[in-house]
Amino acid sequence: MSIDISLKRAGVLAAAVTALLSGPVQAELTFDEAIRLALQNDPWQTDNRLQEEALRERASAAGALPDPMVRLAMANLPTDTLDLDQENMTQLQFGVSQTFPRGDSRALSEQRLQLQADANPWQRAERAAQLRRMAGRLWLEIYSREAQIRLINDNRHLFRQLVDVATANYRLGGSRSHDLVRAELELTRLDDRITRLQQERDRFYGELARWLPEQAALQPLADKRPQLRPAIDLAEQLSPADEQRLLRHPRIQIIDQQLKVAQQDISLSEQAYSPQFKVDANYGYRLDSPDGRERADLFTLAVSFDLPLFPERRQDPLRRATVKQHEGLREQRLLALRELRAELYREHANWRQLRAREALFDQRLLRQMGHQTEAAMRAYAADSSDFAEVMRAAIAELDSRLERIRLTSARQQSVLNLNYILANADDLAESTP
Numbered sequence: 001m002s003i004d005i006s007l008k009r010a011g012v013l014a015a016a017v018t019a020l021l022s023g024p025v026q027a028e029l030t031f032d033e034a035i036r037l038a039l040q041n042d043p044w045q046t047d048n049r050l051q052e053e054a055l056r057e058r059a060s061a062a063g064a065l066p067d068p069m070v071r072l073a074m075a076n077l078p079t080d081t082l083d084l085d086q087e088n089m090t091q092l093q094f095g096v097s098q099t100f101p102r103g104d105s106r107a108l109s110e111q112r113l114q115l116q117a118d119a120n121p122w123q124r125a126e127r128a129a130q131l132r133r134m135a136g137r138l139w140l141e142i143y144s145r146e147a148q149i150r151l152i153n154d155n156r157h158l159f160r161q162l163v164d165v166a167t168a169n170y171r172l173g174g175s176r177s178h179d180l181v182r183a184e185l186e187l188t189r190l191d192d193r194i195t196r197l198q199q200e201r202d203r204f205y206g207e208l209a210r211w212l213p214e215q216a217a218l219q220p221l222a223d224k225r226p227q228l229r230p231a232i233d234l235a236e237q238l239s240p241a242d243e244q245r246l247l248r249h250p251r252i253q254i255i256d257q258q259l260k261v262a263q264q265d266i267s268l269s270e271q272a273y274s275p276q277f278k279v280d281a282n283y284g285y286r287l288d289s290p291d292g293r294e295r296a297d298l299f300t301l302a303v304s305f306d307l308p309l310f311p312e313r314r315q316d317p318l319r320r321a322t323v324k325q326h327e328g329l330r331e332q333r334l335l336a337l338r339e340l341r342a343e344l345y346r347e348h349a350n351w352r353q354l355r356a357r358e359a360l361f362d363q364r365l366l367r368q369m370g371h372q373t374e375a376a377m378r379a380y381a382a383d384s385s386d387f388a389e390v391m392r393a394a395i396a397e398l399d400s401r402l403e404r405i406r407l408t409s410a411r412q413q414s415v416l417n418l419n420y421i422l423a424n425a426d427d428l429a430e431s432t433p
Contacts, residue, residue: 029212029219031139031226038135038211045124052120055113063110071095075284084287091284091298103274104267112264119257126250129423131211136228136416138208142221144409145201148402149194155398159187162391182391225408228415230351231422238348246340248424255333262326269319275305340421347417354411361404369397 039045076089084090163183209217234242246252284298308315376393379385 027219028222029139029216030222030224031136031143033216034139034208034212035132035135037213037216038131039128041211041213042127042131044127048120048124048127052117055117055120059110059113059117062113063106065106066099066101069097069099071097071282085290088286088289088295091286093282093284095280095282095300097278097280100277100279102276103271105271108264108268108271112261112268115257115260115264119254119261122250122253122257125423126254129250129420133416133420135208135211137413138204139221140409140412140416141204142201142208143225144405145197145204146221146223147225147405149197149201151401151405152190152194152197152398155401156187156190158394159183159190162387162394163187182388186391186395226412228412230415231419231424234348234351234418236352238345242344242422243341245422245424246337246344249340249421250423251336251340252333255329255336259326259329259333262322262329265322266319266326269315269322272315272318273308273311275307277303277305279303344418344421347414347421351411351414351418354407354414358404358407358411361400361407366397366400366404369393369400373397 071093073093073095074084075091075093076087077084078086078090084092163180167180167183205217232242232245280300280302282300282302284300286295286297288294373390373393373396376385376390380387380390
């Protein structure tokens, strides 16, 4: 008994060692994993974060005063002797000047750059929403092709049997030669369908690989289709609350942030009506006279400023330009909302119709197609129908089942589109890697 147990344990150990030596089982790429890897592997996100940090650093610099200017000079030096003590006005001067920008322009410039930086998280949220939709669509396209290939391969034996039946009947004189040719032709067409589907699948694989790490791009797709639902519960008819959600879409939030920046531009343009000041402090050192008399040093303090005397030539056009830019952004926001609303209604209608078609296929059409194929085969066996009718019924049933797979893929892609349109900027900003 102990010898048998030892042999069994040895066998299990050997099997485990063999499995380890043969390498790990290749992981499958699921729908959620593809989206997660696409988000993590997006260099644009990193670049956008760096751009945000750069803007905040610039904002800090924009709020500071300009660097003071230092002036060193020898003033009123006589050219005949170059002596520093010959003339009373000869001086060694040291001066400092400081410029004070117009009005509140420093604080406004700092706030403007901070507002620009505040738009970057919304930009990343918009990019994340787009990546989720794009990576998900590519995964579903690949899965749809593979499911259709599996279905054709699963039904290939039926068409092979029809070829065999046509061959046998032809040898027995019970059918015509073109029945055999038709059966072989349809079998060849199945091979062509598989090749075309494989070509499309590989093309979508190539597009998806662009967004994935190299190792993940080589993984086969998981054979389980995801269960996708809209981000919020949608009724048969859209409600005002669904439209209000569009206001929190990242695309709208980006424009809202641009409007805040444009408002700061208006405030900055108004600062041009205020003068810019400059303060100069200058100390002049004088040597004693040749006869020993002490000369007093000189100190100069000056304030200079510009006068915007003709605002209609510069300040007024600049302010009008910033106001018009702000108004243009308001129109862009209105246009973006209209586009999102139109996309929502169009995609919602598409999603409802695809659901209805799926239900029709599941409840009636596929069953009726199956009955039609069975009836055609029974009629052919009873010699009350021709072989062409059997082929037409079999092809129609296969086409219907392939169309059912495409319908599911189309509905799930419609869900992806709806989730993008109904994306909430706050949720996306929190979940963006």
